[in-house]
Amino acid sequence: MAAKKPWYRQLHWQILIGMVLGVIFGVFGALNGLHGFIEDWIAPWGRIFLNLLLLIAIPLVLTSLITGVASLSDVNRLSRLGGKTIVLYMATTAVAITIGLGLANIMRPGDYVPTELAETLQARYQAETGEREATAALTREEGPLQPLVDIVPGNFFSSASSNRNMLQMVFVALLVGIVLIQLKTEHTEVVYHFFEGMNQVIIKMVDLIMYIAPLGVFALLADTIVRVGEDPDQIIELLGALSYYCIAVVLGLILHVLIVYTSLINFLTPMPLRKFLAAITPVQLVAFSTSSSGATLPVTMERCQDELGVSEEVSSFVLPLGATINMDGTALYQSVAALFIAQALGLELGFVAQLTIVFTALLASIGSAAVPGAGIIMLVIILNAIGVPAAGIALILGVDRILDMCRTATNVTGDCTVATLIAHSEGEKLKVD
Ligand code: ASP
Numbered sequence: 001m002a003a004k005k006p007w008y009r010q011l012h013w014q015i016l017i018g019m020v021l022g023v024i025f026g027v028f029g030a031l032n033g034l035h036g037f038i039e040d041w042i043a044p045w046g047r048i049f050l051n052l053l054l055l056i057a058i059p060l061v062l063t064s065l066i067t068g069v070a071s072l073s074d075v076n077r078l079s080r081l082g083g084k085t086i087v088l089y090m091a092t093t094a095v096a097i098t099i100g101l102g103l104a105n106i107m108r109p110g111d112y113v114p115t116e117l118a119e120t121l122q123a124r125y126q127a128e129t130g131e132r133e134a135t136a137a138l139t140r141e142e143g144p145l146q147p148l149v150d151i152v153p154g155n156f157f158s159s160a161s162s163n164r165n166m167l168q169m170v171f172v173a174l175l176v177g178i179v180l181i182q183l184k185t186e187h188t189e190v191v192y193h194f195f196e197g198m199n200q201v202i203i204k205m206v207d208l209i210m211y212i213a214p215l216g217v218f219a220l221l222a223d224t225i226v227r228v229g230e231d232p233d234q235i236i237e238l239l240g241a242l243s244y245y246c247i248a249v250v251l252g253l254i255l256h257v258l259i260v261y262t263s264l265i266n267f268l269t270p271m272p273l274r275k276f277l278a279a280i281t282p283v284q285l286v287a288f289s290t291s292s293s294g295a296t297l298p299v300t301m302e303r304c305q306d307e308l309g310v311s312e313e314v315s316s317f318v319l320p321l322g323a324t325i326n327m328d329g330t331a332l333y334q335s336v337a338a339l340f341i342a343q344a345l346g347l348e349l350g351f352v353a354q355l356t357i358v359f360t361a362l363l364a365s366i367g368s369a370a371v372p373g374a375g376i377i378m379l380v381i382i383l384n385a386i387g388v389p390a391a392g393i394a395l396i397l398g399v400d401r402i403l404d405m406c407r408t409a410t411n412v413t414g415d416c417t418v419a420t421l422i423a424h425s426e427g428e429k430l431k432v433d
Pocket of ligand 1: 291292293294327329330368369370371372373374375376404407408411
């Protein structure tokens with residue numbers, strides 16, 4: 001067995017140190033008027049790191065999913081794997097929403113927002129609220145089967161040109177993979193080996209990119225902090241009024257991770273919890289820093305394969321799908337936020353409205369793109385469904401970034417949990433020591 005690296009050479013410590021230094025530097029910069037310096041000299045390193053991750057996200061989904069599916073012995077195995085994955089993803093999301101609703105009903109965070117503040121916030125964020133509402137309106141105007149239509153791209157290159165279209169890439173890769181299972185000829189072997197080779201190249205790139213992860217997260221956090229801290233008085237005022245709301249969301253996320261994910265790993269797999277957490281900490285930290293499950297996907301795949309022992313076959317199917325459709329953190333946040341806004345605006349939501357939240361949040365989390373701030377756009381659709389004015393999102397826009405970081409970390413934890421569970425259920429030997 002390879003000798004254990006000293007702590008300071010372990011990736012999760014390096015990233016954590018990068019994050020802490022980023023926060024400290026960001027606060028220092030905000031207090032000393034270094035906005036310009038951070039914007040010009042620090043923030044670009046964060047964007048480079050983020051771009052590198054985004055650059056390989058789509059090629060990674062494509063090559064790994066094609067090779068993953070094509071290496072399955074038959075299509076039946078694929079449907080079994082797909083069925084299990086989707087059921088687990090939906091079930092964990094439903095539990096997350098229930099936890100969110102439960103907490104929001106018990107804590108009633110919306111009752112703590114003074115009416116004048118609610119009005120001020122709505123006026124202050126009017127423009128931004130309008131933008132989100134307009135984006136959500138585009139989705140809403142579509143027919144009931146539009147989400148299904150959206151999965152099937154009409155042009156490969158236009159769908160490969162945006163990371164928002166990850167689900168379309170999953171679809172294309174599945175299609176190519178299925179055909180490769182069915183068509184085993186000398187020529188298709190070449191195609192398979194090409195994708196396999198490309199996949200190895202991209203995975204090696206992840207290793208290289210992770211060398212600059214500590215610098216990347218340092219820059220991303222320093223930049224986020226100076227941006228948020230541009231007006232410290234406003235932040236303090238907001239945090240004061242919204243503290244119950246933020247606590248409800250973060251508490252819900254922690255409970256979901258502690259109860260649902262740890263139980264699944266503990267009781268249904270042989271994976272020791274400590275080992276699981278140590279393996280996925282870098283994934284959570286990158287998700288927290290980038291606020292994007294899509295950008296984190298390369299790291300998620302690498303850690304699940306190398307550290308947890310999830311096979312390429314399973315991880316390349318379960319994880320890209322998870323990054324796009326499994327968003328427990330987002331769903332939980334959406335349910336708390338919907339109730340919070342209703343409470344703050346003095347609207348009581350009965351049983352039917354809350355049940356509507358369960359269904360719409362389940363669908364909205366599936367439909368949310370794996371990019372920063374996607375959750376709040378889909379929240380508009382939930383609010384519409386329950387008859388709460390969508391302008392209410394103005395109340396929570398000011399603290400959305402920080403909650404986005406937390407919910408994205410939860411989203412990727414859910415993906416890793418389900419991948420480990422599926423790998424074990426498929427009889428794979430996980431790296432338990
Ligand atoms: N940023 C989240 C993600 O990428 C989505 C959201 O909730 O906004 O997982």
